[in-house]
Amino acid sequence: MPDLLIELFSEEIPARMQTRAAEDLKKAVTNGLVEAGLTYAHASAFSTPRRLTLALEGMLAESPTVREERKGPKVGAPEKAIEGFLRGAGLTMDQLEERETPKGNVYFASIEKPGRPAADIVAEVLEATIRNFPWPKSMRWGAGSLRWVRPLHSILCITSDEAGTEIVPLTIDGITAGDTTEGHRFMGTGRFAVSNFEDYAAKLKRNHVVLSAEERAEMIAADAQNLAFAQGLELVDDKGLLAEVAGLVEWPVTLMGDIAEDFLSLPPEVLQTSMKEHQKFFSVKNPKTGRIEKFITVANRETRDTGATILAGNQKVLFARLSDAKFFWENDVRTAKAGASEWLEKLGNVTFHNKLGSQAERIDRIAALAREIAPIVGADADLAEQSARWAKADLSSEMVYEFPELQGLMGRYYAEFAGHPAEVAAAALEHYSPLGPSDDVPTAPVSVAVALADKLDLLTGFWAIDEKPTGSKDPFALRRAALGVIRLILQNGISAPLLALPLREDADKADLLAFFHDRLKVFLRDQGVRHDIIDACIAMEGNDDIALLVNRAKALQAFLSTEDGENLLQGFKRANNILTQAEEKDGVEYSFGADLKFVEDDSEKALFDALDTLEAPIAEAIKGEDFAAAMAGLAKLRAPIDAFFEAVQVNSDNEVVRRNRLNMLSRIRGLCLSVADLTKVEG
Incomplete structure (x- = not known):
């Protein structure tokens, strides 16, 4: 099973586009290959300022032969229908098979699509990928029609296995795929041939190109921290800048320079922002004073003077940039000391x-x-x-x-x-x-x-x-x-x-509150609160009090995660189902209170007593927003409700007893619903 190596070599790709482009290349090529029947074991994508690279391991040498059966028109169908079917299947009449079906005899076609060599498929997929690549911005150059983020110079596309290396035959707008690439723009030795990914990565490194953006970032971070530490200073962490700078260089060389004394009194955030935005410099601070005193820049090459000329140029440009920042700062401070009334007036015109x-x-x-x-x-x-x-x-x-x-x-x-x-x-x-x-x-x-x-x-x-x-x-x-x-x-x-x-x-406001509830659902789900529990609490009165709503939801989730809570929920759902069916059947609402004198069973008496005992403290707990106490009160209902359902049949033949028991279920439902709308909780 061969491996595949693709490199698209161009002028410098903007750093912000590189990571996404490498993933887009991987997605487009691998999806195209799989759709054509070429599977693979592993794929890796890489990017540097001048190249996008894709390496596939364990790719099939050819796509498998595919056999497909198609059902055609009925025997005796119009000739045009049969001719259309034959044309679509690429067969002749004598290749059709006639079969008997419940709807009569029907023509069937067995179509065999032979496998294709991997190189042919790769060439088709890669050309389609290059021509349709989703760059945020792209350009044309020369006389060709091809668009790329920057002029595309060469395409490396090879397959390799134990038998050797083969170039995939492909030409796009005069660019013919080969087995060569080149290293660093200034420190490389020119174009060189490669035989597989390992050979490619090793030769790139010998030609001063670190292929992996992650490796370049790690090198920059480690070198910068070491330079700062050696002078008793600290590197100001900036992961976004680190990722961006790693996309600006193929061979990172980290250098530390000085900030002129004139600017050390500027707020550290001003120094950091100015250096980051204008020159992509890292800030280095003195941990004793909190001041930013030096900067770190990352060059793309080694020099004989170990970066002295590069640093001198950077410091000259930095002086000009920080002079501007200092001018802004001093002007602003004068305005602020004068009361800044002109700033507030200006906002009337914005x-x-x-x-x-x-x-x-x-x-x-x-x-x-x-x-x-x-x-x-x-x-x-x-x-x-x-x-x-x-x-x-x-x-x-x-x-x-x-x-x-x-x-x-x-x-x-x-x-x-x-x-x-x-x-x-x-x-x-x-x-x-x-x-x-x-x-x-x-x-x-x-x-x-x-x-x-x-x-x-x-x-x-x-x-x-x-x-x-x-x-x-x-x-x-x-x-x-x-x-x-x-x-x-x-x-x-x-x-x-x-x-x-x-x-x-x-x-x-109602619509805005619904928007808040949607955001709250996302926020609470990230904290592990179930969506149905949130819905059960949103359905309650006072749902515009976010803190109240969340306290209720967290207490309800904690309660329902216990055995008492789970069983009580089932008891509530059973009571609610029986009551709802009875109310629909009888056309009345059972909410007038049960009467102790119609109780027949001890379990009924125990449930009656439990409801009498718990209704007031649960209501008081809810009023005081102590939902944990309210849930604890509900937990005490679990045993009497379970005993009640085990001992009696609610729909008794005695209509008076039946109505009394339904009214008791109404008390259960009302008490449970006073805590949360348990009808919305999945059980």
């Missing part, structure tokens, strides 16, 4: 959304809402409003205009220069959080008030103009905002009905 007004109008809404939320979360109302009015001031600053990802962070710095309290500074940064499922959740009361107000205004605003998420599209990150509200409420123990807040009246 449109948030053409149907929702300016940023200044939005800030007014957030400030008013934060003031209302403040007492609920234990924050000072004046401070919450002040924080909301400052929270987005930095959107007008020069630094945030240059680096939008620093919004909030710069607001925190500038708040201190503007003389705002620490709570206002913290809220400027924290009100954007949480941004995702693993992001930290603010806990400072003022920050919580502003964060909730910000997200609730966003949601109600877009609900008011009917701009809701549809399918996978969520351009305004409303799902993230709803999850942020949920996490803020739960992690801060906020018990308050959402619909009681002074939200926009023109928003469809």
Whole structure:
């Protein structure tokens, strides 16, 4: 069984596209081969700045012979019908078989498709893959019609086994597949032939190309950490930048340079962002001071001067970039010290959304809402409003205009220069959080008030103009905002009905609440809470109190995971089924209370007593939102309900006794449903 090696060698592929492209190559080729009958044992995809590589092990040497039987028209059918069938099957009349069926005699065709050599199939699949490759952006060059992300120079496509290596015959727009490739652009020795994947990877490395992006990333990380450690410093971790830089080099050479003294006083986040965004530099900080004092760059080649010239050039460009950042910072600090009123005025001219007004109008809404939320979360109302009015001031600053990802962070710095309290500074940064499922959740009361107000205004605003998420599209990150509200409420123990807040009246609150419930289901399912249990609790009154709803759901799941809970659920479902059928049959509702004087069996008396004993404390526990106690009360019903069903027949021949027992089942149903809608729980 041969192995297959494919390499598509081109000009530099953008780093952000490489990993996806390698997976797309793997998916397209392997799917195409399997559809054609060529299976394989294992496939691996690789990418470097100048190549996409696919290696398959244990591929079939040829596709298997396929035998197919087709049912044709009836014997005696019109000639055109029979001719069409023959044409489709590729057979002649004498090759058809006549068989007797329940519907009369019918023609059958047995078609045999012989297997094809692997090379022929690979050539077809690879050509289709290259011509239809799903690049986000592609280009044409020269006189050909082929499109690729950058000019495609060569195609390596070989099969190999014990007998040797064969080139797959393939030519696309004048590029003929071969068994050669080339190494590093500057440090390689020119083109060379390869015989299999192991030979290919080894020769690439000798020609200063590390094929695996993961290996390149590991090399960069290890070398960078060692350089920093040697000088008593720490590398600032940045996995996203590491992956990107690994896609910029084929032979990583890690170098550490100095940051000019002029810039060491800049906030570390400004230094890190400027170096990362403009030059793809890693930041190195002094653990004693927290300052970023050096940078690490990754070159794509070794030099005789061990990188001195490269570092000198990088430091020259870095000086210019950081000079800009320092200019922005100093201008912003002056504006902040003067009160930053011009920033707030500018926001009146910035449109948030053409149907929702300016940023200044939005800030007014957030400030008013934060003031209302403040007492609920234990924050000072004046401070919450002040924080909301400052929270987005930095959107007008020069630094945030240059680096939008620093919004909030710069607001925190500038708040201190503007003389705002620490709570206002913290809220400027924290009100954007949480941004995702693993992001930290603010806990400072003022920050919580502003964060909730910000997200609730966003949601109600877009609900008011009917701009809701549809399918996978969520351009305004409303799902993230709803999850942020949920996490803020739960992690801060906020018990308050959402619909009681002074939200926009023109928003469809019922629909928005349903959206929150959908997000909550996703959030709780990730925590192991069953979907049917969530539904059972959403069906209850007070379902706009997220904390209450979650407490109920977690208590119910814990209860139903016990033997008492499981058995009680079955008892409830049995009682509910009998009662529902009887009410449908009799056309009445059995909810008028059972009478002790009609009790015949001791089990009935015991159940009667249990209901009398438990109804009040369970109701009191629910009122006090102590759902664990309510469930514990229900657990005590398990034994008397089981005994009742074992001892008596509900549908007694005595109509008075029957109605009394049905009314007792109604009490069971009502008590169970007061805790959660158990009809929605799967049993």
